[in-house]
Amino acid sequence: MSQGSFRTFSWLLLLAATACQTQESAPPASTTNAPLAAEMPMPAAPVGETAAATTGLAHVEPVQQVPQVPGEDEPLEALPTVEELADALEIELRPARVDLGRHLFHDTRLSKDLTVSCASCHDLRFGGADRSPKAVGIFCQVGPLNTPTVFNAALGIAQFWDGRAKDLASQASGPPQAAGEMGSNFAEITERMRQDAGAVAAFRRAFPGEVNSPNDITTERLLEAIATFEVTLLTPGSRFDRWLGGERDVLREQELRGYATFKQVGCAQCHYGPAVGGKTFQKLGQKKEFFSERHLSHADLGRYNVTKDERDRHSFKVPSLRNVELTAPYLHDGSVATLDEAVRVMGTYQLGIELSQQQVDDLVAFLRTLTGTWENRPLAAPMR
Ligand code: HEC
Numbered sequence: 001m002s003q004g005s006f007r008t009f010s011w012l013l014l015l016a017a018t019a020c021q022t023q024e025s026a027p028p029a030s031t032t033n034a035p036l037a038a039e040m041p042m043p044a045a046p047v048g049e050t051a052a053a054t055t056g057l058a059h060v061e062p063v064q065q066v067p068q069v070p071g072e073d074e075p076l077e078a079l080p081t082v083e084e085l086a087d088a089l090e091i092e093l094r095p096a097r098v099d100l101g102r103h104l105f106h107d108t109r110l111s112k113d114l115t116v117s118c119a120s121c122h123d124l125r126f127g128g129a130d131r132s133p134k135a136v137g138i139f140c141q142v143g144p145l146n147t148p149t150v151f152n153a154a155l156g157i158a159q160f161w162d163g164r165a166k167d168l169a170s171q172a173s174g175p176p177q178a179a180g181e182m183g184s185n186f187a188e189i190t191e192r193m194r195q196d197a198g199a200v201a202a203f204r205r206a207f208p209g210e211v212n213s214p215n216d217i218t219t220e221r222l223l224e225a226i227a228t229f230e231v232t233l234l235t236p237g238s239r240f241d242r243w244l245g246g247e248r249d250v251l252r253e254q255e256l257r258g259y260a261t262f263k264q265v266g267c268a269q270c271h272y273g274p275a276v277g278g279k280t281f282q283k284l285g286q287k288k289e290f291f292s293e294r295h296l297s298h299a300d301l302g303r304y305n306v307t308k309d310e311r312d313r314h315s316f317k318v319p320s321l322r323n324v325e326l327t328a329p330y331l332h333d334g335s336v337a338t339l340d341e342a343v344r345v346m347g348t349y350q351l352g353i354e355l356s357q358q359q360v361d362d363l364v365a366f367l368r369t370l371t372g373t374w375e376n377r378p379l380a381a382p383m384r
């Protein structure tokens, strides 16, 4: 088979994948957590707070000064280039390898029954996630966690909500073998590739001098190709980046106020750096117990499942906030339907403050400036 027919074959398989009828419906717009208790201890005082009579949570005064240009040391940084990132991760950026990785990412042969590809859950047209509260694998099985975006994932300190994979290649070995996701195994997958002349030719081009015969198609090379493709999933060109780069007038007053608020109330303590997150693990419920009133799942233990350290109980990798307007629903369990509500939840549980409607609106307006481009096209909002 030629490269062309390999491509056609993969696309046919992709089209053959049928949608599950049994997807969980979107959660209600508010979380199922307990109402805010009046006897809540007061959190550490943010600047200029006033007490809120009803919730016991502090209010933070609106920002007084809204800088119009970036300062010397902003907590948020522009994205690196794909080449810089590949260098930092010591990944060799061969175009033929990126191309192979891209095909594999869309190839349903990575799943037992040929219905699911990486892209089934990480749809690159719609923010790199799947728009459902929890991931849906083969046989319409609903998993324990919300699908994070693959865009900019290469910038994270580790992969997965609990960070159990150290890098992209080891992450990519997970889903194909996970019973609830793709349900296959690498002996089966590499065998399928070895039998397809088009795939063999693509591997040969991607690994010149290394792949000479079908048997040289190995799990390691397959994962390396996927990881190489994923390095290219950066989303530069957001309005916020343009502002950081010195362009004036790309952000509206409300968006600038939102960014000033983001720094003032403390969001940037956790969501910082080029990905606006992804750098540390943090407990969900820093300032107020998040899980007390609801049934706990194994996945809710977060990083504790990896380290068995009590301090890591309910800790999760801080998600990147780039393109966040496109990846609802939110949180590791997909329990929050809207960006407004996610911001409010962060105020309450991570900062111990009750944000005013104005502050929430400003923060959301700012977060929407973080939507970038991929392959020179703006990332699109999902079709509902
Ligand atoms: C059935 C849906 C599904 C499929 C198929 C799937 N993923 Fe995922 N992906 C998820 C979920 C859910 C998570 C989070 C799981 C966790 O944290 O334990 C995830 C996490 C990731 C992450 C980590 C992102 C981060 O910020 O930590 C990457 C990268 C990724 N997947 C890439 C892939 C690749 C590559 C494939 C194909 C080999 C794939 N996924 C197949 C649902 C899926």
Ligand code: HEC
Pocket (backbone or CB within 6 Å): 262, 265, 266, 267, 268, 269, 270, 271, 281, 282, 283, 284, 286, 316, 317, 318, 319, 320, 321, 324, 327, 329, 330, 331, 332, 333, 339, 342, 343, 346, 347, 350, 351, 363
């Ligand atoms: C103490 C650290 C910390 C602070 C402060 C913090 N966050 Fe978060 N944020 C997290 C963690 C951890 C998660 C993921 C929690 C989970 O999924 O269970 C998260 C999740 C989010 C999400 C959902 C992203 C997604 O893809 O699901 C948004 C939006 C968000 N934060 C915005 C904010 C805003 C806005 C602020 C300030 C009002 C803020 N955060 C303050 C740590 C923090």
